[in-house]
Amino acid sequence: MRRLPVYLVLDTSASMQGEPIAAVRRGVKTLIDTLRTDPYALETAFLSIITFNTNAHLAMPLTELMSFKEPDLNASGCTALGEALELLSVKSDIDVIKTDQNVKGDWKPLVFIMTDGAPTDDYRYGLAEFKKRKFGMVVACAAGRNANINVLKKITDNVVQLETADSRTISAFFKWVSASVSTSSMKIESGAETGLLSELPPPPPEINVVI
Amino acid sequence: MSFTPNIPNASVNKEYSYLITFPPIYHGIVISGIDKDEIGLEIESITENSFKIFGTPIKSGTIEIKVKYIQEGLFSNKSKEEIFELIINPDPRDLWKDLPVPDDIEYKKENEFTKCVIPQKEGLKNVIAASKRGRSHAQEAKSRDDHFKITFNPDNEWYILAVADGAGSAEFSREGARIACETVWEFCNQKLSENQDFDNAIIAYKQAADSKDEAKELEARKVIGNQLYSLLVMAAYKAHVAINKEATQKERQAKAYSTTLLLSVVKKFDFGWFTSAFWIGDGAICLFDMNNKTAKLLGIPDEGEYSGQTRFVTMSEVFTDSTALFKRLRFNIVDDFTALFLMSDGVSDPMFETDFNLNNYDKWVEFYKNITENQENPVDLSHEKSEEAKQALLNWLNFWSPGNHDDRTIAILY
Numbered sequence: 001m002r003r004l005p006v007y008l009v010l011d012t013s014a015s016m017q018g019e020p021i022a023a024v025r026r027g028v029k030t031l032i033d034t035l036r037t038d039p040y041a042l043e044t045a046f047l048s049i050i051t052f053n054t055n056a057h058l059a060m061p062l063t064e065l066m067s068f069k070e071p072d073l074n075a076s077g078c079t080a081l082g083e084a085l086e087l088l089s090v091k092s093d094i095d096v097i098k099t100d101q102n103v104k105g106d107w108k109p110l111v112f113i114m115t116d117g118a119p120t121d122d123y124r125y126g127l128a129e130f131k132k133r134k135f136g137m138v139v140a141c142a143a144g145r146n147a148n149i150n151v152l153k154k155i156t157d158n159v160v161q162l163e164t165a166d167s168r169t170i171s172a173f174f175k176w177v178s179a180s181v182s183t184s185s186m187k188i189e190s191g192a193e194t195g196l197l198s199e200l201p202p203p204p205p206e207i208n209v210v211i
Numbered sequence: 212m213s214f215t216p217n218i219p220n221a222s223v224n225k226e227y228s229y230l231i232t233f234p235p236i237y238h239g240i241v242i243s244g245i246d247k248d249e250i251g252l253e254i255e256s257i258t259e260n261s262f263k264i265f266g267t268p269i270k271s272g273t274i275e276i277k278v279k280y281i282q283e284g285l286f287s288n289k290s291k292e293e294i295f296e297l298i299i300n301p302d303p304r305d306l307w308k309d310l311p312v313p314d315d316i317e318y319k320k321e322n323e324f325t326k327c328v329i330p331q332k333e334g335l336k337n338v339i340a341a342s343k344r345g346r347s348h349a350q351e352a353k354s355r356d357d358h359f360k361i362t363f364n365p366d367n368e369w370y371i372l373a374v375a376d377g378a379g380s381a382e383f384s385r386e387g388a389r390i391a392c393e394t395v396w397e398f399c400n401q402k403l404s405e406n407q408d409f410d411n412a413i414i415a416y417k418q419a420a421d422s423k424d425e426a427k428e429l430e431a432r433k434v435i436g437n438q439l440y441s442l443l444v445m446a447a448y449k450a451h452v453a454i455n456k457e458a459t460q461k462e463r464q465a466k467a468y469s470t471t472l473l474l475s476v477v478k479k480f481d482f483g484w485f486t487s488a489f490w491i492g493d494g495a496i497c498l499f500d501m502n503n504k505t506a507k508l509l510g511i512p513d514e515g516e517y518s519g520q521t522r523f524v525t526m527s528e529v530f531t532d533s534t535a536l537f538k539r540l541r542f543n544i545v546d547d548f549t550a551l552f553l554m555s556d557g558v559s560d561p562m563f564e565t566d567f568n569l570n571n572y573d574k575w576v577e578f579y580k581n582i583t584e585n586q587e588n589p590v591d592l593s594h595e596k597s598e599e600a601k602q603a604l605l606n607w608l609n610f611w612s613p614g615n616h617d618d619r620t621i622a623i624l625y
Contacts, residue, residue: 001614036300066220069220100565103565
């Protein structure tokens with residue numbers, strides 16, 4: 001079976017403490033609960049969570065939705081976005097099954113990155129590694145005004161922004177990610193992945209597309 | 212820090228068993244929240260501190276398991292209560308909806324269709340075929356896009372088999388597939404009834420092949436090739452034209468009617484079975500013979516050759532290169548065979564996955580056994596059972612393959 005790998009790369013630095021990280025926890029839970037009721041997603045989507053603060057961590061390895069349990073997310077430390085991109089690259093190399101003569105490999109992974117700040121590490125190596133891999137849709141979300149959009153723009157053309165990083169906007173973001181995974185797991189059947197934001201459901205008013 | 216058990220998720224209709232063991236400082240543990248009648252799971256105490264949750268869940272959702280206990284303290288015992296969550300996944304099979312297609316849609320077609328053809332003559336083979344709307348279409352109240360037509364003409368003893376798979380992304384592909392099957396059938400049936408030229412060319416070829424004279428055989432092969440071209444390729448071209456005509460009449464683009472086509476004409480001669488095929492798009496046509504241990508694909512799946520890009524009868528570029536069209540033609544003369552299969556990719560994708568597997572005889576044996584020895588819906592391919600077999604084949608098309616829920620169509624000459 002061709003799986004649809006989905007990577008959530010989430011900022012858990014100190015600035016996310018309190019309401020934002022609680023909203024992220026709830027968001028991940030809602031995301032899983034919603035996708036569990038979608039037959040396409042339940043059969044094909046596999047989810048992994050990478051968090052980053054002073055270092056990058058694999059909070060949840062690539063797991064089918066059936067067995068997925070939300071990891072406990074806590075906020076502290078700096079913002080090692082570069083290391084997160086590097087870990088994502090390494091993990092996707094191991095996780096994603098390539099097509100060979102006997103099996104059709106996995107679909108190209110979807111990646112959703114969320115950060116509320118600017119990288120505190122030298123992100124260039126991680127970014128270069130990330131760019132070497134073929135991902136499907138990559139969406140970067142700047143949560144609040146302190147996120148560095150220019151850095152996110154270097155990762156992907158698909159950058160969205162939340163005006164503030166609070167429970168309302170973060171919840172809206174995760175609902176939109178959930179709808180996007182649903183749509184993608186359905187659409188891959190008919191082929192044609194362009195990796196453009198226009199393939200996803202239109203974002204709600206809380207989410208601004210950065211052009 | 213309090214104790215947090217890592218309770219694995221359960222799933223509806225899947226047997227579940229998990230042993231939960233509390234730390235020794237927990238006493239008088241009372242667990243509630245697991246109701247057998249409501250969720251299908253029960254809990255049993257194994258020792259004072261360990262409990263087994265087991266059973267087969269009947270309802271999905273997040274269950275809150277309440278645990279009351281006394282925690283032994285240094286100076287006093289505290290009565291405590293904690294809540295643990297147990298997630299029960301739905302059975303994906305229950306999530307797929309089977310919504311009826313609205314009555315007022317253009318080009319309405321049955322959600323499933325099955326047919327068998329039994330020639331009334333000793334030594335001839337039967338044909339069964341079945342086609343079923345995919346779960347992805349049923350989920351959205353959309354129509355089946357696949358189509359097939361199978362016949363045997365008792366006057367000239369030709370079998371004609373056609374399967375077409377309307378493209379999922381094309382709005383009226385269900386009609387494109389129907390027009391394709393009907394048009395190629397009509398054209399081939401008329402051509403084969405008109406005169407004996409094709410039959411004679413086949414007989415001449417067989418004689419040339421038997422003579423072991425290579426030049427003669429090559430010459431006769433060319434004649435057959437030309438005859439086949441003017442039969443099968445022209446039939447497909449007629450389908451192309453007919454679909455374009457319909458599109459033009461409705462002021463639409465032919466693309467909206469995109470469909471693949473798998474076409475085969477077969478006849479039994481005194482010297483053996485003549486099988487021929489022409490195929491545009493994905494899916495598979497295979498001449499399968501268990502006695503000689505061979506599985507011959509009668510064409511090249513488009514996917515392999517053209518890197519992921521399926522071709523459709525509606526594309527005019529398909530018909531502009533006659534050399535390429537010749538390459539799509541196949542014919543064989545064999546003493547006998549087990550089965551000739553034509554199928555849409557709704558069947559070949561989940562069953563074979565890759566072109567490499569489609570060319571692997573062992574995979575075809577597995578496939579054949581999957582049909583005939585299936586645990587849930589076996590199809591008895593013995594001759595006298597063809598009437599029953601067509602329904603069984605339709606049931607077989609319900610096979611479960613995660614991520615593969617396209618329309619499914621298969622025709623078997625056996």
